[in-house]
Amino acid sequence: MNASDWLVRSFDDFFGSGDISSSVIPEKSHKGNSGRNHQRKKDLSAVPGCSKNKGLSRKRAKLSSVDLPCNKSRLNWNQSQDEPWVDKYKPETQNDLAVQKKKIEEVETWLKMHIFQRQPKQGGCVLLLTGPAGCGKTATIQILAKDLGVQVQEWTNPISLDFTKEDLRNISGHNSNSHAFPSQAQAALFQDFLLRANKYNKLQMLGESSENDKKLILIEDMPNQFYRDPSSLHEILRRFVRTSRCPLIFIISDNFSGDSNQRLLFPKEILEELCISIISFKPVAPTNMMKVLNRIATAEANMNREKNYAPDRTSLELLCRGCSGDIRSAINSLQFFSMKDFWSRKKKSSMLKSETPAAMFNLKKKTKSDILEDQAIQAIGGKDASIFLFHALGKIIYCKREPLSESEFPQLPSHLLEHRRDMLLIHPEDIVEKSHMSGTVFNLYLHQNYVEFFTDIDDVVRASEYLSTADVLCANWNVSSRLVMEEYSTSVSTRGVIHSNTSRAFAHCQGGMGFRPLHKPQWFFISSKYQENCAAAKSLFSSFCLSPECLQTELLPYLAKLANPMRNEAQIAFIQDVGRLPLKRHFGRLKLETLTEKDPGVPDLLVGYEEDPAEVAVQMEENRTNENDWDGLPLSSSQRSGSDLPCSQPQPVAAQVAMDEDELNIEEYDSD
Numbered sequence: 001m002n003a004s005d006w007l008v009r010s011f012d013d014f015f016g017s018g019d020i021s022s023s024v025i026p027e028k029s030h031k032g033n034s035g036r037n038h039q040r041k042k043d044l045s046a047v048p049g050c051s052k053n054k055g056l057s058r059k060r061a062k063l064s065s066v067d068l069p070c071n072k073s074r075l076n077w078n079q080s081q082d083e084p085w086v087d088k089y090k091p092e093t094q095n096d097l098a099v100q101k102k103k104i105e106e107v108e109t110w111l112k113m114h115i116f117q118r119q120p121k122q123g124g125c126v127l128l129l130t131g132p133a134g135c136g137k138t139a140t141i142q143i144l145a146k147d148l149g150v151q152v153q154e155w156t157n158p159i160s161l162d163f164t165k166e167d168l169r170n171i172s173g174h175n176s177n178s179h180a181f182p183s184q185a186q187a188a189l190f191q192d193f194l195l196r197a198n199k200y201n202k203l204q205m206l207g208e209s210s211e212n213d214k215k216l217i218l219i220e221d222m223p224n225q226f227y228r229d230p231s232s233l234h235e236i237l238r239r240f241v242r243t244s245r246c247p248l249i250f251i252i253s254d255n256f257s258g259d260s261n262q263r264l265l266f267p268k269e270i271l272e273e274l275c276i277s278i279i280s281f282k283p284v285a286p287t288n289m290m291k292v293l294n295r296i297a298t299a300e301a302n303m304n305r306e307k308n309y310a311p312d313r314t315s316l317e318l319l320c321r322g323c324s325g326d327i328r329s330a331i332n333s334l335q336f337f338s339m340k341d342f343w344s345r346k347k348k349s350s351m352l353k354s355e356t357p358a359a360m361f362n363l364k365k366k367t368k369s370d371i372l373e374d375q376a377i378q379a380i381g382g383k384d385a386s387i388f389l390f391h392a393l394g395k396i397i398y399c400k401r402e403p404l405s406e407s408e409f410p411q412l413p414s415h416l417l418e419h420r421r422d423m424l425l426i427h428p429e430d431i432v433e434k435s436h437m438s439g440t441v442f443n444l445y446l447h448q449n450y451v452e453f454f455t456d457i458d459d460v461v462r463a464s465e466y467l468s469t470a471d472v473l474c475a476n477w478n479v480s481s482r483l484v485m486e487e488y489s490t491s492v493s494t495r496g497v498i499h500s501n502t503s504r505a506f507a508h509c510q511g512g513m514g515f516r517p518l519h520k521p522q523w524f525f526i527s528s529k530y531q532e533n534c535a536a537a538k539s540l541f542s543s544f545c546l547s548p549e550c551l552q553t554e555l556l557p558y559l560a561k562l563a564n565p566m567r568n569e570a571q572i573a574f575i576q577d578v579g580r581l582p583l584k585r586h587f588g589r590l591k592l593e594t595l596t597e598k599d600p601g602v603p604d605l606l607v608g609y610e611e612d613p614a615e616v617a618v619q620m621e622e623n624r625t626n627e628n629d630w631d632g633l634p635l636s637s638s639q640r641s642g643s644d645l646p647c648s649q650p651q652p653v654a655a656q657v658a659m660d661e662d663e664l665n666i667e668e669y670d671s672d
C-alpha cells in the first residue's frame, strides 16, 4: 500500500469513487456503483431536505464505510488493507463502545422515552450531545439507534448550492432576490429539511424493512449562518418543537475556547424555553482507550505481520496520552505508527534516527517524568493536547511531584536546603501554553486562586512577591517584547507559586487537600468599574477641571463631608457611591464567580481583548459612545439600580448593607 492510496481511499467519496454512506442507506448502494452514486450525490446535494448525501459531509473520511453489517466480507484483501482502522474496527455493539457506560445509558433512556413512550404534544424532544471531538458521541447514537431499531435521518450541509432562484423561492416561501447569500440559502434548506423530516416518514429503500418507521433526526453539521445569527436557528427550533413528531439530536463538539459554540447556539434561555436536554460526554478514559488500541494492535499484528509493526505497551500508552481522549485520533495514530512504510520513509529522510516506532517511543524512556518530558514524540500523529484553563490552573496549583531517591537529589549546600523539592511532574510553561491563555490573564487567575491552597503565611508572602515580579514583567512593554516578557512572567508566577508552597514540596505530603473550587479574577469587574467611575467623575464634575483620579480621591471625599454640597441628583448619587468609600463601616467583599471546567476564562464582554487585559478597560472606555445605552458593561452602581450586573461578573454583596447603615445624609440642593 502506498500512502497516497491510503489517503485517496479515505477520501474516495470526495474523489467520486465512493459511496453514499448513511445509516439509513441499504447496503446495495454502498459499493460498486460509484459512477451512479457520484451522479446521484451531485443531484442530491441540491435537494432540500436530503440527508443521504453524507458522502459530502465533513465526516466523510471517518464514515466512508459505515453501518453495513457485512461490509467486511465484501472487501477484498487489498481493500481491507487500505481501509482506515477507525472504520475497520468501528464498534458494532454497546459493549464495544469506549464510552462511559453511564453516558450510554443516559442517551438510551432519553431515546426510549422520546421515541417509544412519547405522549402526543410532549415537549422536550430536542437533545444536545456535547463533549470533546472523537469521544464517541456519534458512534453511540449510531449503535443505540441500531439496537433500538430506529432510523437515523441526518442533515449534512450541502457544499454545492447550485440551485436556482426558483428553488430558493420555493423553499423560503418568499420572493428571493439576488441578495440571498449561500449561507442563508443553506439555513433555508436546513429549515426545509427539518420540517419535512419531521412531517413525512422516511422513504422506504429497497431492502429496508417496513416494520419500523421510528426515526430520529441527527444534526452534526451546523449551517454556518446559525453561527452568525443564532436567532434564526432558535426560530426554526421553536417551530419544530411545536409540531415535533420525532426526536431531534444535535451533536456539538467542544473546541479550545470552551463550550462557546454551545453557548452561542444554545443559550440558557433557549434551553429552558424549548426544554432541550443536554448530555455531556467526557474524553475517552485511558483504560478504555488502551483496551481498544490493544485489541486493534493485536488483531493487525496477527493478520498482517509483514506490513505492520506491533507497537509495544509503552508505545500504546504514549499514543493514549497524546490523543487527549480522542479515540479517532488515537486509532489513526496507531495506524500510522504501525505502518512499516511510514517508518522506512522516515528513516530514509533521516528525520528520525530510531528504527522502529517502539524504539522511537522508548528513547530515554525510564521514569514517569522522562515520559512527560518527551512529549515531542507525541507530536507525531498526536493530537494537540490543549487543556482548559480550569485544568491548567489545577495542574499548577496542585503541582504533582514524583519522589526522588537520595542519590537523585541534587546536592544543595546547607544554606539552600530549604529549597529542596521533589521533582515536578509538569512543565509549568507547557501548561500555560496549552491553556491558550495570554500570560497576563493566566497570572490574574493564579493570583485570584493561589492563597486557598497555601497553609503557611510565610509561603503566601513569598508567592505574592513572585507574583509582583511577574506583574512587572507583564507591564506595558512595547509590542515586540511583550510576548517574550509574558513568557518570562508566567514562568516566574507559576514556578514562584509552586516553589513557595512548602506544604506541597514533596510527593509524600501532597494528599489531603481535596477539591477546592477555582474562581474568576475580580480584576475584570474592578477594572471596568474603575474606568466607568473615571468617565462618570469627569463628566459629572467637569467644571472642576481635575483629573478623574484627583476627583475621586480628593474632591469627592471632601464633597461627601458637606451636608449640603449643592449638587444635582446624579452628582449626589455618585458622591454617595464613590466619595464615601472610606466611611463605610463594612467594606463589602465581592461574591466570587466559580470557574467551571470548560469555561473559556475570559468574560464574554471581554472576548477579543483578552490579549492584553491592561488595555481592556481603556479599550472599553474608548468603545463606549453612549454610556446609558451601552449595556455591555455594568454602569457604576450610582447610575444603575441594584444588582443587575451581568451574571458573568462578581456581584457586590455588602455594598447595599453598608449604604443602608451609613448615617451620612446628603440633601439635594435646589438652585432655584
Ligand SMILES: Nc1ncnc2c1ncn2[C@@H]1O[C@H](COP(=O)(O)OP(=O)(O)OP(=O)(O)O)[C@@H](O)[C@H]1O
Residues within 6 Å of the ligand: 059, 062, 086, 087, 089, 090, 091, 096, 097, 098, 099, 132, 133, 134, 135, 136, 137, 138, 139, 140, 251, 252, 253, 292, 327, 328, 331
Ligand atoms: N470502541 C470504540 N468506541 C467509540 N468509537 C470507536 C471505537 N472504535 C473505533 N471507533 C471509531 O472512532 C470514531 C469516534 O468518532 P465519533 O464520530 O463517534 O466521535 P464524536 O464524539 O461524534 O466526535 P466528532 O464530533 O468529532 O465527530 C468513529 O469513527 C468510530 O467508528
